[in-house]
Amino acid sequence: MRSLERHRDVGAYALGVLDEAEAFRFEDHLMECPRCAAHVTEFGPVTRQMMLYRRATPRVVHPMAQPGPRLLDRLLGEVATRHRARRRRLLYVVAAAVVFAVAGPGITMLAKGADSAPQDVRVTATDELSGVWAQLTTEDEAWGSDVEITVKDGAGPRSCRLIAVGVDGTEETVTSWNVPRHDARPNTMHGGSTRHTDQIDHYEIRTSAGEHLVTLKPS
Structure with missing residues (x-):
């Protein structure tokens, strides 16, 4: 070629x-x-959206099918619903902080188990063998989870991937990137998973050849 x-x-x-x-x-x-x-990094958002479309679209739907006239209304309604949910979440956090400040430690046990919804995750890990450091942040969304990964890897050049391993053992590639030659500066990439945060057991960074570099397991 x-x-x-x-x-x-x-x-x-x-x-x-x-x-x-x-x-x-x-x-x-x-x-x-x-x-x-x-350019591969720039294609990340497009690749993620096409993957989500493919998984959400029944096989009987033609790939060139045109959207219906009410599609925009439904999308706007979903965006408005998500914005309202975010505002409610912020109000709940503020209210909880006020109650906690007044009631003190006695409220701690009551708070456990009050919200069973999937939570945002942030985890950091360093692998002693490979020397790779990584910090992962995920935000639960209606369609799955939005993922940000920051990596320090001075052993480049090599191509790497972030893999989400579900609680059922199945795997999904979240994003991929290319490590520059001998550059240990942090690199941040974005990706997405069709799974929610509570459906993911852990994440692994591997090379394109399958070599394991680091595991990130939420507590």
Whole structure:
């Protein structure tokens, strides 16, 4: 594959439509091409939305089906509902802080188990063997969970992936990135999972070749 063709394959790689051999060759190219690595990161949100669309759309629906006239109304209604839920959550937090300040420690036991909804997660870990440090933050959403991962990895160049491992043992790739050569500065990537935070047992960072680098397990 010529160099120009490799550059043109960045979209196909990010969307996962290259065959295994072509993907392997393109990952070799990524290690030497910061421009393509940046483009792969930029494709992250598009890839995530297409993945969510594919999982949420029945097989009988034609891929080129046009949205109905009431789709915009439904989307606006869902956005408004989410905004109201966020405002209610903020009000609950403020009210709880006021009550706690007045009642003191005696209210602690009553608060346990009061809210069974999935909670946001933040976890940090360093693997002693690989030396990779990572901090992961997730926010529960109506469609699953939004994920932000910050990584310090001085052993590049290499291509890496963040894997969400469900409580049922199944795995899902959340996002992928390319580690620059010998650069231990923190890199932050964004991704998404169709699972909610309470459906994920732990996260793992692996190389594209399957080498385990670090595990992040929420407490």
